[in-house]
Amino acid sequence: MWSDFCLQITNFTMSEYPRLYNLVILEELGDPSAILEVLSMFFDSAPHDIQELEKLFIEKKAIPLSQLAHKIKTVVSLLQSFRLIDLLKTIETRTKETGEVASVANEVTEVVSLFAELEKQLHQEWERLKKEQSTHN
Amino acid sequence: MTILVAEDEPMLLKTIELKLKKEGYEVIATADGREAIEKIEASSPDMVITDIMMPFSSGLEIISLVRQKIKKKIPIIILSAIEQEKVVLEAFELGADDYITKPFSLNELTIRVKKLMIQSERNGQH
Numbered sequence: 001m002w003s004d005f006c007l008q009i010t011n012f013t014m015s016e017y018p019r020l021y022n023l024v025i026l027e028e029l030g031d032p033s034a035i036l037e038v039l040s041m042f043f044d045s046a047p048h049d050i051q052e053l054e055k056l057f058i059e060k061k062a063i064p065l066s067q068l069a070h071k072i073k074t075v076v077s078l079l080q081s082f083r084l085i086d087l088l089k090t091i092e093t094r095t096k097e098t099g100e101v102a103s104v105a106n107e108v109t110e111v112v113s114l115f116a117e118l119e120k121q122l123h124q125e126w127e128r129l130k131k132e133q134s135t136h137n
Numbered sequence: 138m139t140i141l142v143a144e145d146e147p148m149l150l151k152t153i154e155l156k157l158k159k160e161g162y163e164v165i166a167t168a169d170g171r172e173a174i175e176k177i178e179a180s181s182p183d184m185v186i187t188d189i190m191m192p193f194s195s196g197l198e199i200i201s202l203v204r205q206k207i208k209k210k211i212p213i214i215i216l217s218a219i220e221q222e223k224v225v226l227e228a229f230e231l232g233a234d235d236y237i238t239k240p241f242s243l244n245e246l247t248i249r250v251k252k253l254m255i256q257s258e259r260n261g262q263h
Contacts (some may be wrong), residue, residue: 026152028243028256034155041148070190074218077240 022080023125032133038078039126046075050055050089050115053091057101058107065104066095072111081118087111138254143187143199144216149239153186153216154244157250170194170203179246181209186246189217189224197224197231200248204232211262212253216241246254253261 026035056065056118069092076084088111091104101108138158143149143170153166161248165182167173169207171193177185185203215228218239225236235249 025240025243029155030159031150031155034159037155038148038152041151045147070218071146074239075148077218078149078152081242 020081060101062095062099066092139182139214140184141165141182143167170187184212186214
């Protein structure tokens, strides 16, 4: 059936490529060039923060890990990336409360893989906004 | 009108700065509490917007200092991810005028800024 086929296509698209962000907050800046400026800051700093998060986890530094998770949470909150917000919140609170990192191993792994996907999606968004901006100019 | 914004996450600081500048405010942006205190004392801004968890001096320390040392009643807005009632109450007790929980809408922040500026003008602070 055609409808079943369409449903399969939709499900495939949604499960393979769920959108991990929403620019609704940044759109309140009212200016695509301002959004691009903020996104460029994200590309410059966030990947280093994620590398550092992994490093702190491997080195079992619970309190710095908690503090860094809090910092990254602020960034992904701006992008309304809700799954990442939840994971980082768990890492932040659990490591702070327990003083150890072992209990957040799954969360750290998921943050790293979701972040890679988020970065990829935002690069596509960046290209779209750049194109839109050059069309308007 | 000049607003000092203290926030240690650079991307959020830039976002707030861009929004407030678009609304016509002059912005002094700073990423740590100690520098915020120095700049408040030096430039006496019309409003302070501050995070709580920051390097060197916290947002709560900034409120205390502003209320103790500066005669002019500068409106202070707290921006924080901390939702615990204890912290919110402490901020208000120290003299904060408003408390916004992260993540927040930039339009909501702007409206709250405008409202406080109007109140401040009515009270003859400018």
